Every structure is written in C-alpha cells, then in structure tokens.
Amino acid sequence: MGSVLQLFSEYNIPGAFWVNIQLTLWSALFSLILGVILVVMRISPISSMRVFGRTYVEFFQNMPLTIIMVFMVLGVFAQLKLSFSTVFSVNFFWLAVVGLSLYTAAFVCESLRSGINTVPLGQAEAARALGLSFIQSASEIILPQAFRGSVAPLGNTFIALLKNSTVAAAASVATESSSLMSEMIEYHANSIVAIFLIFALGYVILVLPIGALTTFLSNKLAVRR
Amino acid sequence: MAQTNESSLLFDQPGPKGRRTIRIANLIAAVIFALVILMILMRLHNPPDGENQLSWELWKPALDYEAWSDFYLPGLWLTIKASVLAVIGSVLFGFIFGIGRLLPNLILRTVSGVIVEFCRAVPVLMLMIFFWRWFAFSGVSEASYWAVVLGLILYNGSVVAELIRSGVGNLPNGQREASLALGLTRTQSLMQIEVPQAVYAMLPAAVTQLVVVLKDTALGSIIMYTDLLQESRRLGSMYFNILQTLVVAAVIYFLVCFLLSHFARWLPKKMQERTAAPADFVEPVAPLAIMDPSNVNQIAVAKEVDEDKYGGAPRQYHAHHRGSNASIKHWKKTRYIQGYDRTQPDTLVDPKSLDIPEFLKPSPPHKVKGGKGKKKGNGHSKGSSDTPDKES
Structure with missing residues (x-):
C-alpha cells in the first residue's frame, strides 16, 4: 500500500487521466460536429455529397487509428509542416485531437444513421407532405428524433473514444495515461501489476458511469412509439 | 444504390428544376474537391522549408521490389499472424466467459462478469503495454508478439462474450422453457439449446469484430511489434520518405479491412438465403393430421x-x-x-x-326382410339427386 501511495506522490497520475479526458472532450465535440455534417451529407439529395459522405465513412472505418495518429505527427507535422503551436506538447495534443476527431466522426455518422433508421417512415413522409424542404425536414423533424434514438450507439462511440485517446501515445502526446504507465513501469518494474491495476481501475471508473449514463439516457430520451 | 432508398424518404423526387440545381451543386462540389486536391498537392510539392514530397526520388524506395519483399510483406504477414491467433483466442475466451456469465452458479457468473467488464473497460493499448513489459521482464521470447495477441484476445474476447450473452438473451423464452419442460437442467438447456442458436445469430457481428482485430494489431507498432506499420516506419526512416511509406501501408491496411468488412456485410445475407424459413406459400402436400384417417378436422372444415361468403377465391x-x-x-x-x-x-x-x-x-326395425323394398326406398329418397352413386 505504501508503495502505491509513493507512486501517486511521485507521478501525476490524475493529471495523466485529465489529459485523456481533455483529448476525449475536444475530440467528442469536433467529431460530433463533423459527424452531423457527414450524416446530413449522406442523406442529402445531392449525389456528390452522398458519395463524399460514404467514402469518408468507409475510409476511416477501415483505417487503423494508430496509422492516422502516426500520420498526423510524421506526415502532417514533420513533412508537411502543419502545426498548431510552437510548443511541442500543445502542438502534439491538437494533432492528436484532429486525428481522433477525424476517426471518430465516421463512427458518429454511423451511429446517427442508425438513429435515423429508428425514425418511422411516416415522419419523413409527413414532413414532405407539409412541404418542408430537405434542410427543414432534416433539421426540424428527422435529426432531433434520430439523436434521441441514437443515444446508445453514440455513448458506445464515446466510450471507445475515451479508450482510443490512449493511442495519442502514437502521436507523441507524452503526458497521457498510457505513456505515463509505460514510463512508470520502466522505473518501478517491481510493482508492475500495481501500476497496471491503478490505470486499469482508473479507466473502469471512468467508463462504467458513462455506460450507465448512456443506458439511462437512451431509455429516458427514446421516443415512445 | 442502397443510398437512394434511404435518402429518397427525405426529399421528393427532384423535378427538372431540382435536377438542374443538383447538377450545379455537383459541379461546384467537383470544383471544390479539385481545388482541395490541388492545394494538398501544392503543399506536398512545395512544403515550407521542406523537400518536394511528390518527387519520384522519395516514392521509388517506398514502392520498389525491396520495399515489398523486405518490409511490407513481412510486416503484413506478422500483422495477419497476430490477428488470426487473436481471433481464435478471443473466440475461445468469449465462449468460456460468455457462457460463464450465463451459468446458474452465482460465483462463476460473478467472476466471469467482472473479468468481462474489466477487459471491456481497459484500453487495449494499456493491456498491450502491460503484457509487453511483463513478458520482457520474465524473459519471454517475442514479448511484443505475445503482448499484442494477448491484449487483443482479452479485449475482443470480452466483446465476443457479450455477443454470446446478448444472443442468448434475444432468443425467445420458449426455447428455454421447452428444454426445461423436457427435463433438461438449466446448464444442459444453455449448452445444448440456447448457445448453439446464439452462436448462429452472432456470427455476422463476430466477423465484423475481425476487422476491429486487424485494425488494432497496428497498436502493436507502439510496443515495437514489427507489424506492417512498424515496418513502414522503419523503411521511411531509412530513406527519409516516411510520408510515402505510411501512405503505402495505409492503402494496404485499407484494402484488407475493406475486403473483410464487405465479407462481413455479405455473410448475413448469404446465411439468410440458406436458413430463412420458407415464406407462407401453400405447398401442394397431402393434408395430413396425426390419428385422423379421414384427414379432415371436421369442425375446421x-x-x-x-x-368465403363474400365470394373470395376458394x-x-x-x-x-x-x-x-x-x-x-x-x-x-x-x-x-x-x-x-x-x-x-x-x-x-x-x-x-x-x-x-x-x-x-x-334399418327400420319392423321391415327386417324385403331387400327390394329397401332398395326402392333408397331410390325414392335419392331420386332428385344428380349424383346417385359416388362410391362406385
């Protein structure tokens, strides 16, 4: 027990988790915006938009996140010289956020699309019969109901996002939890199991409430039909 | 083309004016797309204080024979090796703990539940790093390989376990009730009746999980597993063309995952073709009923x-x-x-x-004799009928 307390005093473990939570929150925000845009594209009457939306989703669903993260750092930053900040750690953080957002947006789009499938046909038909345009029927009728129907898949997507935020290690974000765990194990090889359990339990504590909240919200928000 | 089905709900079939608008929008989109591509190419061609990323000098070592034979293909082989072993292991893990979560024994159920929930919540990368360091300290050879495989088994196995559990949960209650009524124990009912059906139901989802496994093997490059991604990074650092080698690796990953996920989408359709109960057509078979030689349930007839008193088709x-x-x-x-x-x-x-x-x-009791009279009587009564002898 004493050694565990010593580990806590020696390393900033909550700080590492905070980095992951920040990564998750920013990526959740951006991927949600991008995902909504993508899903509107996928159901829009303009065929080129539909093709673009489908291609984007296919591409990112079949691409390992690790390679995207490595690409953000080694390709976009090192070769193309795109950077967000001159401070390295800040720059890598935002590169990781961009990578995570691009990747997660494809899954957000698919979750929302599964929510659209829960909206009965009559809703769309009634909207058309009332003379609403595509944008009006999508934003006033379909998407609000789709959001309520897709709480569960969206929650799963964001749990996956929280866990995927550890892959930011591949984008050289050295302060996040998996990098810190690796570093701690390197210097305290004797208490390797204790170190792993600290981090693993940290994720269990983070993930389980999100899962419970998702279940609660998906029951509460589901449109009773 | 499946697109048009789902999207056409939201808007009317466009008329001539709408079609023109769509054509114009498509044109604008094509122009924007071309401009973006051009901008990216310009950036690649002339990045600020960097070298031209489009020059053949950089692409050639990323594409030539040695790159494939010494880097990409061995890396791809290691990626596939790890994912195949991980899939087999995670199916085994999933079966053991998925069934364990359904057993009547409270202790086994709780233990399996805790293990499955734990493995689902912990990021795969953490599992991999932990096993990698642990195996390295205990002197296991190929520590990173086994760490990748074990990390993937634990995470994807817990997903398979959940698939089995939800598959059993989705079965109609009658299945278990019937097997219990037949005298099977709860465990027997689970193993012989429920799980086999659940496996069938979860097969498409399990194939989709294959894509996840294949994608997650790329995490192995973080723990120095020489998979496709790691090999392409090595090649890139040799010739300073990491952008190009990463693009090649990304294309390979994409193709393999794309094929797999399309196989996963195709599989349930195929299975549906083979297993769906026949639609309700009236098959020309003898109407049969057990213990009913006349073969007709008279009341029903x-x-x-x-x-059809309203004159429907008979x-x-x-x-x-x-x-x-x-x-x-x-x-x-x-x-x-x-x-x-x-x-x-x-x-x-x-x-x-x-x-x-x-x-x-x-027969009338008082006319015992007189066979003729009987025949006559018969003739009288049936005289008006136009089908006198059906039996003959």
Whole structure:
C-alpha cells in the first residue's frame, strides 16, 4: 500500500487521466460536429455529397487509428509542416485531437444513421407532405428524433473514444495515461501489476458511469412509439 | 444504390428544376474537391522549408521490389499472424466467459462478469503495454508478439462474450422453457439449446469484430511489434520518405479491412438465403393430421365452407393440415368425397345428398326382410339427386 501511495506522490497520475479526458472532450465535440455534417451529407439529395459522405465513412472505418495518429505527427507535422503551436506538447495534443476527431466522426455518422433508421417512415413522409424542404425536414423533424434514438450507439462511440485517446501515445502526446504507465513501469518494474491495476481501475471508473449514463439516457430520451 | 432508398424518404423526387440545381451543386462540389486536391498537392510539392514530397526520388524506395519483399510483406504477414491467433483466442475466451456469465452458479457468473467488464473497460493499448513489459521482464521470447495477441484476445474476447450473452438473451423464452419442460437442467438447456442458436445469430457481428482485430494489431507498432506499420516506419526512416511509406501501408491496411468488412456485410445475407424459413406459400402436400384417417378436422372444415361468403377465391388446401407428419393413402379422394372442394366442380357434392353406404343406414326395425323394398326406398329418397352413386 505504501508503495502505491509513493507512486501517486511521485507521478501525476490524475493529471495523466485529465489529459485523456481533455483529448476525449475536444475530440467528442469536433467529431460530433463533423459527424452531423457527414450524416446530413449522406442523406442529402445531392449525389456528390452522398458519395463524399460514404467514402469518408468507409475510409476511416477501415483505417487503423494508430496509422492516422502516426500520420498526423510524421506526415502532417514533420513533412508537411502543419502545426498548431510552437510548443511541442500543445502542438502534439491538437494533432492528436484532429486525428481522433477525424476517426471518430465516421463512427458518429454511423451511429446517427442508425438513429435515423429508428425514425418511422411516416415522419419523413409527413414532413414532405407539409412541404418542408430537405434542410427543414432534416433539421426540424428527422435529426432531433434520430439523436434521441441514437443515444446508445453514440455513448458506445464515446466510450471507445475515451479508450482510443490512449493511442495519442502514437502521436507523441507524452503526458497521457498510457505513456505515463509505460514510463512508470520502466522505473518501478517491481510493482508492475500495481501500476497496471491503478490505470486499469482508473479507466473502469471512468467508463462504467458513462455506460450507465448512456443506458439511462437512451431509455429516458427514446421516443415512445 | 442502397443510398437512394434511404435518402429518397427525405426529399421528393427532384423535378427538372431540382435536377438542374443538383447538377450545379455537383459541379461546384467537383470544383471544390479539385481545388482541395490541388492545394494538398501544392503543399506536398512545395512544403515550407521542406523537400518536394511528390518527387519520384522519395516514392521509388517506398514502392520498389525491396520495399515489398523486405518490409511490407513481412510486416503484413506478422500483422495477419497476430490477428488470426487473436481471433481464435478471443473466440475461445468469449465462449468460456460468455457462457460463464450465463451459468446458474452465482460465483462463476460473478467472476466471469467482472473479468468481462474489466477487459471491456481497459484500453487495449494499456493491456498491450502491460503484457509487453511483463513478458520482457520474465524473459519471454517475442514479448511484443505475445503482448499484442494477448491484449487483443482479452479485449475482443470480452466483446465476443457479450455477443454470446446478448444472443442468448434475444432468443425467445420458449426455447428455454421447452428444454426445461423436457427435463433438461438449466446448464444442459444453455449448452445444448440456447448457445448453439446464439452462436448462429452472432456470427455476422463476430466477423465484423475481425476487422476491429486487424485494425488494432497496428497498436502493436507502439510496443515495437514489427507489424506492417512498424515496418513502414522503419523503411521511411531509412530513406527519409516516411510520408510515402505510411501512405503505402495505409492503402494496404485499407484494402484488407475493406475486403473483410464487405465479407462481413455479405455473410448475413448469404446465411439468410440458406436458413430463412420458407415464406407462407401453400405447398401442394397431402393434408395430413396425426390419428385422423379421414384427414379432415371436421369442425375446421365446416367453418371453412362459410369462410368465403363474400365470394373470395376458394382455397385449394386446408391450412390447418400443414405441419403434421401423419400419412394417408387416398387423401385426394377422401378430400373430394367430403364435398367441399370447390376447385373440383365435378366432385362437388351437396353434403346432404351424399350417398350413405347400405350397411350404415339405420334399418327400420319392423321391415327386417324385403331387400327390394329397401332398395326402392333408397331410390325414392335419392331420386332428385344428380349424383346417385359416388362410391362406385
């Protein structure tokens, strides 16, 4: 027990988790915006938009996140010289956020699309019969109901996002939890199991409430039909 | 083309004006797309204080024979090796703990539940790093390989376990009730009745999980597993063309995952083709019912005669006979004799005028003799009928 307390005093473990939570929150925000845009594209009457939306989703669903993260750092930053900040750690953080957002947006789009499938046909038909345009029927009728129907898949997507935020290690974000765990194990090889359990339990504590909240919200928000 | 089906709900079929608008929008989109591509190419061609990323000098070492034979293909082989082993292991893990979560024993159930929930919540990368360091310290050879495999097994195995659990949960209750009623124990019912059906239901989802496994093997490059990604990074750092080698690796990953995920989408359709119960068409089989030699449930038939009083098409066979296994020889004949088959007009008999065999007729008690009189009486009563002898 004493050694565990010593580990806590020696390393900033909550700080590492905070980095992951920040990564998750920013990526959740951006991927949600991008995902909504993508899903509107996928159901829009303009065929080129539909093709673009489908291609984007296919591409990112079949691409390992690790390679995207490595690409953000080694390709976009090192070769193309795109950077967000001159401070390295800040720059890598935002590169990781961009990578995570691009990747997660494809899954957000698919979750929302599964929510659209829960909206009965009559809703769309009634909207058309009332003379609403595509944008009006999508934003006033379909998407609000789709959001309520897709709480569960969206929650799963964001749990996956929280866990995927550890892959930011591949984008050289050295302060996040998996990098810190690796570093701690390197210097305290004797208490390797204790170190792993600290981090693993940290994720269990983070993930389980999100899962419970998702279940609660998906029951509460589901449109009773 | 499946796109048009789902999207056409939201907007009317565009008329000439709408089609023109869409054409213009497509044109604008194409121009924007071309501009973006051009901008990216310009950036690649002339990045600020960097070298031209489009020059063949950089692409050649990323694409030539040695790159494939020494880097990409060995890396791809290691990626596939790890993912195949991980898939096998995670199916085993999933079966053990998925079934464990359903067992009647409280302790086994709780332990499996805790293990599965734990493995689902912990990021795969953490599992991999932990096992990698642990195996390295305990002197296991190929520590990173086994760490990748074990990390993937634990995470994806817990997903498979959940698939099995939800598959069993989605079965109709009657399955378990019937097997319990047959005298099976709860465990027997689980193992012999419920899980086999659940496995069938979860197969498409499990194939989709294959894509996840393949994608997650790329995490191995973080723990120095020499998979496809790691190999392409090595090649890139040799010739300072990491952008190009990463693009090649990304294309390979994409192609393999794309093919796999399309296979996963195709599989349930194929299985549906093979296993779906036949649609409700009226099959031309003998109407059969166990222990019913006349083969007709008389009450049902009586109802059937009244059924189409609004002049619907007459039914050819009786619905309530389907699904039983009894056999009878002269089903066609007996069916006609009973006189309700309107599709065979020449067999149509008024049930009231049906011939009743001699010996079944109640003989009048006082006229014991006089066979002729009997025959005469028969003739009198049936005189008006136009189908005097059906039996002969």
